[in-house]
Amino acid sequence: xxxxxxxxxxxxxxxxxxxxxxxxxxxxxxxxxxxxxxxxxxxxxxxxxxxxxxxxxxxxxxxxxxxxxxxxxxxxxxxxxxxxxxxxxxxxxxxxxxxxxxxxxxxxxxxxxxxxxxxxxxxxxxxxxxxxxxxxxxxxxxxxxxxxxxxxxxxxxxxxxxxxxxxxxxxxxxxxxxxxxxxxxxxxxxxxxxxxxxxxxxxxxxxxxxxxxxxxxxxxxxxxxxxx
Numbered sequence: 001x002x003x004x005x006x007x008x009x010x011x012x013x014x015x016x017x018x019x020x021x022x023x024x025x026x027x028x029x030x031x032x033x034x035x036x037x038x039x040x041x042x043x044x045x046x047x048x049x050x051x052x053x054x055x056x057x058x059x060x061x062x063x064x065x066x067x068x069x070x071x072x073x074x075x076x077x078x079x080x081x082x083x084x085x086x087x088x089x090x091x092x093x094x095x096x097x098x099x100x101x102x103x104x105x106x107x108x109x110x111x112x113x114x115x116x117x118x119x120x121x122x123x124x125x126x127x128x129x130x131x132x133x134x135x136x137x138x139x140x141x142x143x144x145x146x147x148x149x150x151x152x153x154x155x156x157x158x159x160x161x162x163x164x165x166x167x168x169x170x171x172x173x174x175x176x177x178x179x180x181x182x183x184x185x186x187x188x189x190x191x192x193x194x195x196x197x198x199x200x201x202x203x204x205x206x207x208x209x210x211x212x213x214x215x216x217x218x219x220x221x222x223x224x225x226x227x228x
Contacts, residue, residue, distance in 0.1 A: 047086040049093055090206075098204040098214025105197060105216030108153040112195045112218075125178055126195035130220070133190025138226045140173045140180055145225040151218045158210035158217075169227050176201050179219070186223045194219045 026035040050058065064071060113120055118128040138144050147167045150159040161168050172180050178196030186192050196217045198204065204213045211217065 047090045049089050091204075094204050094206055094213035097206075097212055098198065101212050101214035101216075102198060104153055105214065108216055109195060109197060118195075121181065123177065123181055123200050124197040125181055125200060127182055127185055128193045128195075129186075129190065130193055131189075131191040131222075133187030133223060135188025135190075135223075136226060137187050138172055138184055138223070140184060141171075143169055143171045143227040144183060144223060145169045145227055146183070147222040147224060149220045152211070153216050153218065156210065158208070162220075167224055178217070179221075182219075183221060183223060186221070188223050188225055191220065191222045194221060 024031075026032040045058075048054070061072075063069070109124075109126060112118060112126050112128075115128055118126055120126050145167055147161050148159075149157070149162045151157050157163065172183055176196065177200040178194055181200070182192065182194040182196075196219065198214045198216060201215065201217045202211060202213075206213050207215075
């Protein structure tokens, strides 16, 4: 009996584990490349949120394909449906996750509104000036230069120009609605905190690895300049 091809052996080793078991540590450059292949496969498979039974179907398709067996379905017919399935599955999972995050976010917003100087806008934005600016206020069509520090309600940092020690320039009408509205309330030289409900941030979408669906986001922003 011939050995399975490398990719087949790798994928067939995948399963829906009941507990985490550490695998071998990649040491050589080839080991690390193969480990990266596993990470890539996992990222491609993650949006499908497969059950154990569904994994078996996927594994059967891989086996049949790599062993040149007759296909059980027409790839031209069902191949185009793969992205649609991933999107449908991800949206369903995100909606469930968003419900919990919105509850957590609502509790945080209620607490944030009690901070001295905090004001809630009709959009849901909670705005608090930390340091008064003395310059002009930008318009939505302006390009601004800022330093910012973005955190989740649990305090974890998801993005920070402050940590990178590099401010950024961007058109104010090209960012999330919370920023477009909030930064217009600032003056150059000022610092403010924006508490952004998901409805004016990223909604029910997962954003990278650090922002969950339905998340309330907190930004500490320093408006450095209005770029001419």
